[in-house]
Amino acid sequence: YRKAQSRGMVRGRTVxxxxxxxxxxxxxxxxxxxxLKDIAQGTNVKPKTLSQSYRILLTELDIKTPMLDPMRCIxxxxxxxxxxxxxxxxxxxxxxxxxxxxxxVGKNPMGLAAAVLYVSFLNNNINNSVHDKNNESNxxxxxxxxxxxxxxxxxxxxxxxxxxxxxxxxxxx
Numbered sequence: 001y002r003k004a005q006s007r008g009m010v011r012g013r014t015v016x017x018x019x020x021x022x023x024x025x026x027x028x029x030x031x032x033x034x035x036l037k038d039i040a041q042g043t044n045v046k047p048k049t050l051s052q053s054y055r056i057l058l059t060e061l062d063i064k065t066p067m068l069d070p071m072r073c074i075x076x077x078x079x080x081x082x083x084x085x086x087x088x089x090x091x092x093x094x095x096x097x098x099x100x101x102x103x104x105v106g107k108n109p110m111g112l113a114a115a116v117l118y119v120s121f122l123n124n125n126i127n128n129s130v131h132d133k134n135n136e137s138n139x140x141x142x143x144x145x146x147x148x149x150x151x152x153x154x155x156x157x158x159x160x161x162x163x164x165x166x167x168x169x170x171x172x173x
Contacts, residue, residue: 009060013053020045021053028065033072035110037152070095070104073113073151080150081142083117090120103168107161114151115161118144 001022004010010018020043027034036054040047057063074095078088094116098104104112121142148158 003061004057007060009056013056014045014049016043017045017049017053018057019043020050021057024050024054025057025063025065028068031066031069031072033068033076035068035152068109070099070109070112073109074117077110077113077117077147077151081117081147083121084124087117087120087124090123091117094120097169098165101169103165107164108153108157110151111153111157111161112165114147114153114158115165118147118158118162119165121147 001010001019004018004022020039023043024034024036024039027039036047036051039045040050043050045053058065071092074088074091078091091113095104095112098112098116144158145155148155151158
């Protein structure tokens with residue numbers, strides 16, 4: 001923020017949006033898994049204003065921020081969904097495969113995390129329904145919408161990511 005202020009970049013913009021953008025950049029640099037939406041919620045800055053301020057700081061100050069770690073995103077989404085540890089671990093295995101086969105390139109890390117967890121969830125529910133049909137677990141009544149909401153993405157994004165992930169992993173096997 002001090003660099004932006006010394007270069008006169010704050011002038012004509014809201015201080016709160018520029019501070020929020022600086023906080024988001026700091027979180028990215030120290031690899032804290034906070035999204036733009038998380039920062040916007042915590043600072044009462046509109047997400048659109050925050051993303052504009054973020055882009056201005058990146059371009060004007062020539063800052064390179066690392067991508068969010070998709071593995072941390074898996075833990076975040078799994079915790080929000082209260083998923084079974086087996087589902088989370090299988091999701092991590094799928095994510096490792098996706099990263100190794102470069103199916104994750106250019107994808108939103110939170111969307112990717114939701115997609116691998118949903119696929120893992122479906123796989124586990126299919127396996128569980130074969131073994132115990134009378135036992136209805138809490139995990140068996142989850143929808144794509146609930147996974148999308150936990151990741152902060154839309155249902156359509158989740159479906160497209162799942163479809164793309166399945167295609168790329170099948171093509172590269």
